[in-house]
Amino acid sequence: MRAENKARLVGVVLLLVFIFYEYPSLLGNALYSMAAHIWLSISILIPLLAVAVLAPLHRLGSHWRIITVLFLVLLAVSLFSEATRSLEIGESLRVGELGSLPPVDPASVRVVPLAVAYTRAEASFSSSTYKPSSMVFLVYRDGKPYWQIPIVPEKSWNYMTKHMKGFIEIPAYSFNITPRLIEKEFKYGFGHFHDLVWAAYIKAGIWGSKPELADSYIVEAKDGSYWIVVPLTSWRLEKLFYSVPRVTGVLLVCSNGTIHKLSIKEALSNPLTRGGPLIPEWMARWYVEKLNYRHGLLNTFTVHRDMFKLRDPSRTNKQPWLIRDSSGRLWWLFAAEPYGKGGGVSKIIMVDARDPSIKVYEYSVSGGLLIGPVKASDLAKASLPRYDWERYSVEEPIPIMLNGTLYWRVAVIPRDASMLDSLVLVNSRSGSVLHVKSDAELEGFLAQGSSPKAPLSIQDLIKKLKQMIAEEQEKLNEMSKLLQEIEGMVENRTSTSSTK
Numbered sequence: 361m362r363a364e365n366k367a368r369l370v371g372v373v374l375l376l377v378f379i380f381y382e383y384p385s386l387l388g389n390a391l392y393s394m395a396a397h398i399w400l401s402i403s404i405l406i407p408l409l410a411v412a413v414l415a416p417l418h419r420l421g422s423h424w425r426i427i428t429v430l431f432l433v434l435l436a437v438s439l440f441s442e443a444t445r446s447l448e449i450g451e452s453l454r455v456g457e458l459g460s461l462p463p464v465d466p467a468s469v470r471v472v473p474l475a476v477a478y479t480r481a482e483a484s485f486s487s488s489t490y491k492p493s494s495m496v497f498l499v500y501r502d503g504k505p506y507w508q509i510p511i512v513p514e515k516s517w518n519y520m521t522k523h524m525k526g527f528i529e530i531p532a533y534s535f536n537i538t539p540r541l542i543e544k545e546f547k548y549g550f551g552h553f554h555d556l557v558w559a560a561y562i563k564a565g566i567w568g569s570k571p572e573l574a575d576s577y578i579v580e581a582k583d584g585s586y587w588i589v590v591p592l593t594s595w596r597l598e599k600l601f602y603s604v605p606r607v608t609g610v611l612l613v614c615s616n617g618t619i620h621k622l623s624i625k626e627a628l629s630n631p632l633t634r635g636g637p638l639i640p641e642w643m644a645r646w647y648v649e650k651l652n653y654r655h656g657l658l659n660t661f662t663v664h665r666d667m668f669k670l671r672d673p674s675r676t677n678k679q680p681w682l683i684r685d686s687s688g689r690l691w692w693l694f695a696a697e698p699y700g701k702g703g704g705v706s707k708i709i710m711v712d713a714r715d716p717s718i719k720v721y722e723y724s725v726s727g728g729l730l731i732g733p734v735k736a737s738d739l740a741k742a743s744l745p746r747y748d749w750e751r752y753s754v755e756e757p758i759p760i761m762l763n764g765t766l767y768w769r770v771a772v773i774p775r776d777a778s779m780l781d782s783l784v785l786v787n788s789r790s791g792s793v794l795h796v797k798s799d800a801e802l803e804g805f806l807a808q809g810s811s812p813k814a815p816l817s818i819q820d821l822i823k824k825l826k827q828m829i830a831e832e833q834e835k836l837n838e839m840s841k842l843l844q845e846i847e848g849m850v851e852n853r854t855s856t857s858s859t860k
Contacts, residue, residue, distance in 0.1 A: 479776070576590045
């Protein structure tokens with residue numbers, strides 16, 4: 361090899377080492393994606409490797425057909441691998457039957473939607489060098505939910521020279537929205553150079569795993585120190601044909617830069633990790649969607665027996681929902697609709713959010729379908745006919761289980777998310793709606809299962825709407841008569857003046 365080529369090779373190697381040291385997530389995410397789709401990665405890498413070896417030898421032309429056939433064969437194997445994975449996981453998942461829905465913990469009901477929390481956080485913070493991050497976390501402390509928004513450096517120079525300054529915390533359980541700024545510099549936080557992701561790979565050496573930032577949260581220890589809790593996931597090879605996602609542990613990152621990598625067993629017993637899930641949201645949905653394959657591929661693509669679909673109310677409010685029951689247990693909850701064009705809920709699927717063995721439970725609906733989150737949002741709008749829905753919107757239909765009944769908590773907010781106007785509670789079985797505008801009304805509903813005001817059934821709602829239309833029509837008739845009288849007076853004046 362010539363000296364020039366050696367120098368180029370050394371330069372390329374040094375450049376790659378520098379890039380992967382400064383931005384290790386590039387390599388980490390690549391390895392993670394390859395592990396998730398092993399045979400697809402092989403079907404791409406082996407032909408590319410063959411091209412890289414044969415091209416310099418000028419033998420690519422004579423082997424082009426072989427490389428193409430090899431690629432097609434490996435691609436077919438990868439498709440078979442994906443189908444086998446879905447089928448075997450769907451058939452092997454342990455699914456328990458729930459006789460009734462676990463009751464909700466009244467203190468843990470989420471009142472403030474994410475959009476309102478973020479808007480209030482932005483409005484309460486003022487700085488020329490820092491800004492609220494686009495990342496928003498949810499954590500439970502003493503059974504109550506809180507929104508957390510990290511404070512990160514603004515613009516490129518501050519990104520390179522400063523660290524995460526702290527975070528804004530907003531109680532999510534009350535109509536009284538009071539942002540609280542916790543100023544604490546994090547050596548390895550979010551949104552800056554050499555941040556938590558860099559430290560996870562370079563300092564903690566989590567190669568092969570991935571930090572699940574979307575399911576992270578911040579907790580305060582008894583000694584006053586602050587820790588970021590980050591679940592770790594990886595893909596494990598099964599039967600040479602496919603891999604499955606698993607939770608491998610938890611990363612604890614202290615504000616002073618101390619990093620602890622915990623195993624699953626250590627994480628379950630550590631008090632710092634009790635405020636949130638160990639199973640990431642995406643993983644819970646990944647496993648639940650595989651249940652559609654439990655009766656075989658033929659059923660999946662033809663008969664569709666016992667199949668379901670997960671319908672998301674909006675892009676920002678996707679299933680599942682994280683809920684906390686009265687025993688303090690965290691669940692990922694899914695509202696499953698029958699396969700097809702129906703809009704009702706046929707079963708409730710729940711995944712234990714802190715059990716790494718992936719335990720799935722089903723509650724089959726009896727006596728007809730339940731109202732789903734999308735229809736609940738429509739009913740919430742219909743119950744407020746005088747609202748201008750060009751200026752207001754309904755957000756985050758969240759499930760609340762009370763006295764064996766599933767309710768949908770729908771938030772009514774202005775389009776600019778500047779405040780929380782009210783909550784609408786929709787009974788998923790009867791369709792009755794209840795409007796809540798204060799903590800006292802919500803607490804009364806959660807304590808008794810009903811409100812001081814009788815909830816409106818669909819029939820009552822129709823009567824109310826008809827009555828309001830009649831009242832408005834009467835007002836319009838009166839206005840029309842008044843208009844005619846005014847026009848008559850104007851005509852009389854005009855005729856009198858013309859006579860003169």
